[in-house]
Amino acid sequence: MKKLLFFIFLLLLFSCKKEIKETLDNNYYKKARICRDSKHSDSAFYYYNLAKNEYLKINDSLGVGNSLVNMALIQTDKGDFYGGIESSFEANKFLRRENDSIFRNRLATNYNNIGLAFHFLKDFEKSSFFYIKTLQYIDLTENKLLCYNNIGDVLISQQKYGLAKIYLEKAYLTQNSTTLSKVINNLAKAKYLDNKNYDPLPEFNRALKIREIQKDSIGLNSSYETLSTYYLDKDKNLSLLFAEKMLTEAIKNNSPDDRITALQRIITLDAKNYLNNFQHFNFINDSLQTARNKAKNQFAIVRYDVDQKNAKNQILIEKNFQQDIGIILLALALAITILWYIKRKKRLEQEKEIEVKNTQLKISKKVHDVVANGIYQVMTKIENQQHFNKDEALDELEFVYEKSRDISYEKTDTQGEEKDFSERISETVSSFKNDEVNTYLAGNDSGIWKHLSSKNKEEVYQIIRELLVNMKKHSKATIVSFRFERENDLIRIFYTDNGIGISGDVIYKNGLSSTVSRIETINGEIIFDTKIEKGLKITISFPAS
Template sequence: MKNYFLFILLILLFSCNKETSNIKNNSIATTYYKKAKKLTGDSAYYYYNLAKNSYLEIKDSSGVGRSLVNMAIIQYYNGDYYGSIETSLEGNRYLKNVNDTIVRATLGSSYNNMGISSSYLYDFENAIKFYTKALKYAKAPADITLYQNNLGDALVSLKEYKAAEHNFILALKTKNKLSYARALNNLARARYSEDPNYNPLPELYTALKIREENDDILGQNSSYATLSNYFSDKDNKEKALEYAKKMLAVSTQSDSKEDQAQALQKIVYLDKENYQQYFKEFQILNDSLQISKSKAKNQFAVVRYDLEQKNAENQRLKANSAEKDNYILRQYFILTILVFLIIFIIILYRKRQIRLKQEKELEIKNTQLKMSKKVHDVVANGIYQVMTKIENQEHFDKMKALDELEFVYEKSRDISYEKNDTSDEVKDISENISELIGSFKNESVNTYIAGNEKMLWENVSKTTQDEVYQIIRELLVNMRKHSGASIVSFRFERIENNISIIYSDNGVGISGDVLYKNGLSSTVSRIENIHGAIIFDTKTEKGLKINISFPVS
């Protein structure tokens, strides 16, 4: 009975301590978040990250999500578009309560940010998807108008003018003058793009007048760009140059380096007398932009890493302090737990016996699966590859084919003796992969490969190389059997410690949800074995695109 009351007392003490700690951490997180909102750039990013870590401690998922989305927007403004999309996606995972007004607004902002970043990466199809999702969560009229305009811009880039015009017309219903001017400018641009005989000047001049009257510098920049493009298209270079120079002036005033570069490009093309001067300015500015974007890709990762290290150290110090303060309390708690553990010793022992038996059965099944997988890899795919070579070659060497079949036979015999595969020791993995892909080329199928250099595979383990080789072979076999493709390409890239493989063909593709049949299920399993990821792009009009990525070590 005494032990029972002691246990209850310990629970109460721990509950009170936890509640007090949560209140304190919530106050700290809120302080960091408010401070970040008052700052810009690296400083704001730093404090949003601190807020995110504090919200994580108290399990405030909404706070974590809002902090991450703000961090993502800062990354976009600094040119780190890929990083911005990744951070937004991370933030979205914490924004689960879609019935909450703040959460919905944050999700809308996050998807809009991903749409803008995708547009800068010229990935307009994904941009359209993200803007559409942003509209799903938008409630505020200003947000709705903004997302409709952004969606329309992306649709224009894909020449889907009717759909773009529909969104711009909806955006015109806004009561905000600047939002109205933007929608009007965009609508005129879309109509002219669809019909070169359409006169967009009345709408373009009206939009510009509203922006000038309201000192909307960014809006004026957009109007000048549109007007310069229009007059350039109409071969009125004098007017086109006039608006290009006005664009340069307002973009310089707003310190928008991207817009300055665009304006200088227009001027270089239009001003034949002074183009050298402007071209030099463009080169200097473009170099500066490239350096800035390169730094942006790493600077935020460094900030997050440093903060994580500091946070880990702070947590360690807190843990040490808490351990000293609660030493006696923990001792009583441990003793109480031991009393309860004694009661279950016999039950646990019996469960252990059952588990050992189940594990033994599972081990036998796994051995069988492993043997089956080896037979598939060595015999089935090996023979199919030899068949493909014979079929694709107009004059094949009979003795060479027999040698390759004998090689497959010898490898199949080795399976029963669990011998290590040393067949690829003579050639490095890049040569083996190039030879493999080339073997599927014939009169009706062209294969292409890019980026498969020897340096790409440095420090990649033999196990990973073998799995990747089998993955590529399974994709090719699947293509040969099912897709009916005439063009097949593989592109290899390595970014730091990650390798990506982009496979594409112009075959029949996969309709609807991806069904992991035939070799595809084995392919997915192999990618999981090397801690990688696979994405099937089934939305293309024709063909199949697969993105595979995995870590080097």
């Protein structure tokens, strides 16, 4: 189907002859043309979009229309068919002067692009409608004959063979040999499909001969596909031969669509090499879909990163009075917004100050109730007991320490609520780095933590900190690493150190019971690898939402 692109570029080149006389290229448009001619279509699309906005500023509707038509052509050529249709429809809004020959040429190119995009999407009814619409704006006879061929081609896809023959017989008057080869091939196909007793081979071979003489690579592939299809139920060896020729030609002219079509046919005919051909087909098909999806995303980013809506509104402002009113309203809105922002900022600062004071009071009370009272209780036992248990006293002090650490964490968390989560993790891990211990991080970017709730983020933060504290107290490690991965909605944390390790039966007695409990709270799973030669490996996984 890529053969139809010839018509687009024929019309485009024809319409460009008068372009310089009727509209002035801005710098962006010039850059876009250079990129287009050097086949850097992504850059061309970017500059055409910028050129369009410049033309909007000076109310140059032809410049806007030209830019949008070129953007639509690039999108369709790169497989972004719906995007190409959308850009073409937008271009029509600026190409209103249908009696002007320059505008008519742009409209012909534009409607043909819409028809082509629907042809690729296999919406043949809409495709034929827009091809016929194209005819209204074509003034040159030769271009009109080529359009008749395109209409006949899509009518064959609709199995409307009788109507297809009518259009193709009109196209037969062409003096262009490339167009003639298309017409001969399509007309013979329509006659054969309409009447199986008709012998299309002389005409098929005639079209093939013209294309061989002209070295028309795209046309050759069309002939090879036609002949392979014709022989499919008559001579499978010949059908395979032409499919293989099509594949060779498609590789030569770097046409992934034709390679896919050829491989689909070869797979059904060459059972001996089925697996190799099927793998080849999957690779090409996946690569093509990836490239088209990438193109769609790139085009969408370019379109919506630019302030298109404001530019479109500017072209509708025709009177100075309306412009003045708009500026006044904008200034008024801006003033109101600034006043509202100042008041809101002041209110938020006051609320934050009150919140900080309340937090400090809360923490002070907890320090008094938990830490001071706990230490006092231990001191009392030591003072009043002649033979106190040293280990028991140490355990109680450890408990007080843990409680005080919890309070410290709470204070840090309150202060760091607004800090980026990945940054908090980086700072925490880095804080354990010293002359004896090196810490390493991998994969800790903000995208890893996307959609993770604040509550679960806090649990993850405490888990990481507890692993680090446990490392410092017990492992004697000199190298510690954290690696973060995300696959769909599952987050994994890989912890590794080169310390003394830990045996499986003491894991839950080594300060990690709280860690395990936290992981269970977030519906996660923890795996300790204690069988490695040296050090400790821990894998933690949990859902992201």
